Amino acid sequence: MTAKLLALDTSTENCSVALQWNGEVISKQEYSPRHHTQKILPFVEEVLAEASVSLTQVDAIAFGRGPGSFTGVRIGVATAQGLAFGADKPMVAVSTLQAMAQQAYASHNAEHCLAAIDARMGEVYWGEYQLEEGLMRLVEQELVIKPDLLDGKDSSSVAVGTGWQTYKELLSGQFSGVRVLDSVLYPTARDMLSYAQYAFERGDIVAAENAEPVYLRDKVTWKKLPGRE
Numbered sequence: 001m002t003a004k005l006l007a008l009d010t011s012t013e014n015c016s017v018a019l020q021w022n023g024e025v026i027s028k029q030e031y032s033p034r035h036h037t038q039k040i041l042p043f044v045e046e047v048l049a050e051a052s053v054s055l056t057q058v059d060a061i062a063f064g065r066g067p068g069s070f071t072g073v074r075i076g077v078a079t080a081q082g083l084a085f086g087a088d089k090p091m092v093a094v095s096t097l098q099a100m101a102q103q104a105y106a107s108h109n110a111e112h113c114l115a116a117i118d119a120r121m122g123e124v125y126w127g128e129y130q131l132e133e134g135l136m137r138l139v140e141q142e143l144v145i146k147p148d149l150l151d152g153k154d155s156s157s158v159a160v161g162t163g164w165q166t167y168k169e170l171l172s173g174q175f176s177g178v179r180v181l182d183s184v185l186y187p188t189a190r191d192m193l194s195y196a197q198y199a200f201e202r203g204d205i206v207a208a209e210n211a212e213p214v215y216l217r218d219k220v221t222w223k224k225l226p227g228r229e
Helices: 036-051 070-087 096-108 168-174 190-202
Strands: 005-009 014-021 024-031 060-064 091-094 112-118 124-132 135-145 158-160
Touching: 005 036, 005 070, 005 190, 014 036, 014 190, 024 036, 024 190, 036 070, 060 070, 060 190, 070 091, 091 096, 091 190, 096 112, 096 124, 096 135, 096 158, 096 190, 135 190
Parallel strands: 005 060, 060 091, 112 158
Antiparallel strands: 005 014, 014 024, 112 124, 124 135
């Protein structure tokens, strides 16, 4: 049975909410840099009202856990936590990179996808995804990395995300043969529902107090200065 899920994401310049309810998806999104805090809760209210349901009737709340804008990811996680606390619902964390790869599959039947979000400071948030049973699965691990340090190769993949816009010449040089999908720039809550459903069925959920963002830069191992090893 398909779970009733509310998903939300503010990890990038795009602000989005989606409700999976009785086999249908109701969604709302808007490109709104720096206005996520004003948009996100009204979007939640709108999709719930359109379905004539209350927050207490959903099974879980999915959220874009990052990577993405530090402030944006934090807003999304905090908002989802507040909703989950208030309704006493579990939460499901979804990668923003996976959501873009899932969007590439849904809109372009892509089976292999290179997702990159502009991480500023000359870097990208990076993930490679391969289709498996209708779900785009991560190959190896997500990274924050300078584009010229990626292990480039010839590829028949599609490429998505703002990283391919900002560093298009550099990334295209590294990965010859890729097809950049200019229509898939940002993750959306709608595209988080597939993975959220899969995770919910597996019991891969967290209590609101344990929901955490993923920034990726937390994982960077900095070169230690002499004498500070």
